[in-house]
Amino acid sequence: MISKRLKKIKHHVQKGLVIADIGCDHAFLSIDLMRDGIAKKVYACDIAKGPLAIAKDNIKYFGYEDVIQTILSDGLAKVPEDTQGIIIAGMGGQRAIHILASELAKAKGYKQILLQVNRGYEELRKWLFEHGFSIQEEWVVYDRKFYYLSIFVYYTGESEYQEEDVFIGPYLKKKKDLIAKEWFENEIKKTEKILSLSHDEQLKKRISYYKEYIKKFEDEF
Template sequence: MKLHSKRLLAIAQAIAQYKQGTILADIGTDHAYLPCFLYDQGVIEKAYACDVAKGPLVSSKQTIMTHHMEDQIIPLLGNGLDPIVDKEVDMISICGMGGMLMIEILDAHKEMHDHRFFLQANNGLSELRAYLEKHHFHIIDEDLVEDAHHIYEYMIVEKGEMVLDEDDLLFGPINRKKKNNLFRQKWQFELNVQKKIIASLPEGHPKRTQVMKMIKKIEKVLA
């Protein structure tokens, strides 16, 4: 089985590298590609493919049946972590959604915070990192992947303590140290956006201070 999504392949590789146990719950699974691929590669022995909508769950069932994994990959309908509260699970992946929705999902079941999580938020990363810090999570690792001309960030987290400053929340405490090519590419693009904004704002505009602060932060991290 092949994963045609570079984003999902990066998550799969992260799970293979940092896996804890052999049972995965994939939240917002869509087509169940990730759990099916991980089982096919021998990374996991069982998975729950969970989604809040019936349409994606039907697609998940089709993927599972196509690869004859009905006994290993179990599709579950439900919101967030609701479907797995009574299931034996070693690790949880939550990918392909906004950071604020991810916070809602995590916050609804604090009793499950002792699991290892693989998180890929499409936006709201600063807010997500702030939530993780406040609720005693530790970022084990984080990285970026480019897929279809878009750069995604993902992180591996588990219970533990960490202290993040403003730059850590914005850029990621590990990503800002790695400063790999994708990191530089992402923030160079954002720097260009901010410079266009500042050029369009008249002198004395109240937003100029905020934009200039962002420009200086990005220039500093890219230096």
């Protein structure tokens, strides 16, 4: 029922937590979390009334009205206090930053934050580092012709990081992951096209780090 990228998110959700699915769309991930006995309870949250109405119908159809509650909420604004972990998936890095920054005190208290973005990776990592969130794991999924970066973080108060961690990620750089390698190769091609019209130093650094990653692991794939 859920996409490949959401299945990977589900796989990393810590068992037994009260989870808020931010931007739940039609609540299929929320339903799967309960059906597989992963979450204790789920708050299916969305800013749009239309998708949330469909989510409510889906939840009722599968019989989870008692354990999945739909909430009309802009980000974390109306997420209940008993929430222990959150999922923010299927949006850009800047939007994810906005959601976390708008309710920073709440975000710092969660045991698990799972983020899945399709752009703005570097900005997101840098913001997380600068605000004391520790990256515990990262992975890349290729689903329906797109690459998605997923990050598992929680607040530790630590803010030490290297420039390489912004571009590659402190956890991802240690992996021998073919999908990550393919993703970096794809990003290099796209970034080089942009650089043909620009001399952005940030983009040059991106290419440099990506090529370094590929060179470092190419003999092991």
